[in-house]
Amino acid sequence: MEAILTRHLDPAKPLGLEAYRAAGGYRSLAAAFDLKPEAIIRTVEAANLRGRGGAGFSCGLKWRFRGLDAPRPRYLVCNLDESEPGTFKDRHLLYGGPHQILEAVIVAAYALQVERAIIFIRGEYAHGAARLTLALAEAKAAGLVGANIDGSGFDLKIEIHLSAGRYICGEETALLNALEGRRPNPRHKPPRPSVKGLWGQPTTTNNVETLVNVPHILLNGADWFCGLGVNGGCGPKLYGVSGKVHQPGLFERPMGTTARELIFNHGGGLAEGRTLLGFLPGGASTAFLLPEHLDMPMDFDPVARAGSRLGTGGIIVLDDASCPVAIALNLMRFFARESCGFCTPCRDGLPYLEQILAAIHAGEGRAEDLPLLEELCDKIAPQSFCAFAPGAIMPLTSSLHCFREHYEQHIATGRCPFDAANEGGA
């Protein structure tokens, strides 16, 4: 397919304002100002643009729910706090094309008629944030951000905020707390952020990849956008492929591309003599899919029907030399470490799971550990305060289901069959 989102990305030397404009950049502003905000929202909804941050919620529906007459001031937050393991798409957008992000934020802000947009960037992406800051200065100087943008009568302030750290800042309400200078614990809903968000005002949060689709939808129409997808999907998708493949990387493909194509055609397939054990379709907070799912379209609904989640679309590939127990342990160690520490089930439950997995992996597991893991998973996920712990539990529950015999073997033999010296994930 023709590159849409990645056409003008160059992490080595991203396009400056002039070059970006020459390549067709910022044309969507005029298209947006021609339509009314209501029409933009309808178009985005018709294009079936689903959130690329992990939840896959309809972007147009989210925008419509906030309401056109929400009390002012209102805010738009662009979530660039990419921290999901196996996910590096937003980094590529940031380092490779800051102006594409700004253009997207401006038209989204216009659609939502917000006064202020904040781009919240993962702290480790400081260099990318610096580039974005330069791009923002260029855009301001050119009158593309600020008062009366391009004579439209629309005023917009854009701010760039560098996160002070930790995965939980990617959770919408925790992100808002972080922006307010509070500890980034999630907030209770209701009220929803679209009603009471940043500083108590209506706030809309979208992932950066979601937003960068919007200018293209406005320029080319909802039908065009839908036509870009395959197998029922809509629009392009930035898929990541990493793990046990020859050519890990980021690939812009039609939404709905099969896992087989992504892993074998684009990712270069597995190492010589290795077979596929399974794969996580979209980052660490998803359930494993197996070789029998290779022809599944990597789109939200098909993956959900199979009991997993598309999430961020960052596929992590495991082969038959990977120890599933070690992988589950590695993931749980990450989640236990990233827990914000607010609620008991997550804060104290995830380390408990980690401890059991570590014991099993080290050959000190007991028969009762497997039902114990399942019992704890059943209690931790539903009682937690936010979606973090359920996301942490999902790969473990799925691993116990798909690879149970590996756990049983660790327990029965008292050692890791793969490589005793291989710690924390093969």
Place this chain on the structure above:
Amino acid sequence: MGMIRIDGRDIPFEEGDNVLKAALAAGVEIPHFCYHDALGSLGACRLCAVEITPEEPDPLNPNKRPRVMMACLEPAREGLELSLSAAAARGAREGVIELLMTNHPHDCPVCDEGGECHLQDMTVACGPPYRRYRGRKRTFPNQYLGPLVHHEMNRCITCYRCTRFYRDYALGDDFGAMRLRNEVYFGRFQEGPLESPFAGNLVEVCPTGVFTDALFRQHFTRGWELETAPSICPHCSVGCNTLPGARDGTLRRVRNRHHPELNRWFLCDRGRYGHQYSEHVARPLLPHIAGETVSYHKAVAAAAEQIKVAGAGLGGLGSAREDLEGNALLRALMTRLNGGFAAFSDPALEAATAGAVSQHHKAPSLVEMEQADAALIVGDLTAHAPMMDLALRQAYRQGAPLAVLHNTPTPLARLAATALTVSPREMGAHLSRLSELVADPATGSGNEAALIAIAACLTAARQPIVAGVVETLSALEIAALAQLTTVLGARARLTYALPGANAYGAALLAPTGSSTALLEAVETGRIQTLIVAGNDPLGDTRLGSRWLAARQRLDTLIVLDCIATATAEAADILLPVAAWTERSGSFVNYEGRAQGFAPVFQRPEPLPTITEVITDLAQVLDLALPDVAAVLSDVFPGYQAPAPGAHGAAIPVFPLPARIDTVSHPDRGLDHGPWQAALAAWYGDDPLASFAPALMELTPAVVARIAPVAARTKGIEDETQVMLRGPAGTLTLPVQLDDGVAVDTVALTRAMLVQLGIGHGDPIDMEIIS
């Protein structure tokens, strides 16, 4: 208003209640940790799981099962049905306890909290009785947080109550939550004593043994071994309700006792930790005659003899920190014997208190102060009535603007929308000007921006509160505050920090002018025998040296007290008396609310109360003295002694003649030198608490504080040594520049003022030495 149903039992709820709050109010014990009535719902601990019964079959979700929700986050609504006992809810709670127990040190046998530990109660009620976690426990180092609060972080269950109280409720900023995951740490950002005057509440707010009473630890006993009784705090005029605990004839600790209109859940650190005077090594316990220990009966006999000899030359000085009963009976004795009576050693303070008391009908309760939508504070309220500060912080949290006029540094200035330092000699004029600006804002001029802002703020408010500190205001200034409140109208409320737990009661018993009359009578030799009950005239700031000189003219000084004050040390006959925790009595607080306290314990050698001493004296003198109840109902018609543990009752007040006698209030406008002294008190500062060593460790630095602006024009810097001169002595001190001090003002502690023999607002000589 409505009903919810919990396991088949109907529970009423108020509009806006969550299920947990309604259940707890009805006595249904839904297990919980992080919820607290003062702090609200959080939803972090996940212990308050209840199972909600779906209302009716849901056509969109025919398999809808009952869902488990957290009671603290579930709004109560009519017809809501839920179960505490359902298996899913019980399983959820058991799961939470098991998880919390993975890291808990299980050190109950050596933990101070054992026996009164909410975690113990919840674990036994909800948790699994066995342990299957085989992993390591996460552990923490502990911090030194000062002499009052002990820190043991391994016991933490991360309920966040401590930081929500300390930062969100009390607006402290040196303590809080740090880190994340299962290593969340509650501590001070830098090790050292906690700065908040309310830090001790961590001990009661923490549901485990992370924060415990460091003082109680020093002479530890289990909570269930303590004798307790409802009591009233004796350390200031707010009259917080307390629950002291004693064992084996010694007072061990003081805890909060809920009063719905005053202190609800919290105390200040002065009230919580000031009790060490009770067991102080220097506490007078044995009667003395001329320094020699004698039996009680011998001392009473000797005192009676001196009283007889004095004839009509008898005087009695009661106290604002002694109860209504003691003061009233002493006055009755004086009346019977034609002696003079006063309750204040400083006539200026007597007049100021009388002025404040005469305006009692406008006094708001602490809860009403929390609901103010604007407040003007005159003086360092935090030091003189700390819980009033905490109440106004709640108003501030709701958006009420605070305005502060102060001579010396005060913590509320940091929160104030407008804070103005005002030297003592300027205060009266500022207050009068405020009344004028409220009455007619148009008269404001360009250089009065701060006062104009304050006036506008108070005028715009629907329930403004004006608060003053009597000890640092003259009677004239108090009249000016009354005038301001009158001009603001009926919606404005007026409150004062009075100089003592029973200053209100003392003022009712000792009319203005009695202090001057008594002092002059002693000075001129008309009084030969003076009985002082619970007062320390020799330790007064302004008049201490005058009383000391007067004392030389006395034949006999008889002192009744429970602390070793300067006056007690100078007594010819010393009769130690029971402290407030060892007897019953009543205090009248700043509102005019009479509250009773009950004896908590008896000392191994019980001490008499003031009323018992006076009764015994009367008996030896063969005088027919009415009993205390009769005396009190004579003074206050219809008076009923308030029952300890009840909420207290307004004391009937007859109009007080608040005569402004200019002789006893030096007009501070007529001044001699460039500098004025100002009393810089602090929240641990009161006669009883000065005998509490742990609290006294937190005494602010011994320096003379001066405003930077004023200092630099005179060549004074930080650390400059200055010599201060007063009628009674001199002092050499280093200077500390502090922009919370008014110009031309030197902020000095009470002890320094006593040494110099000057009072708040008096002129002072200051000379630079280096």
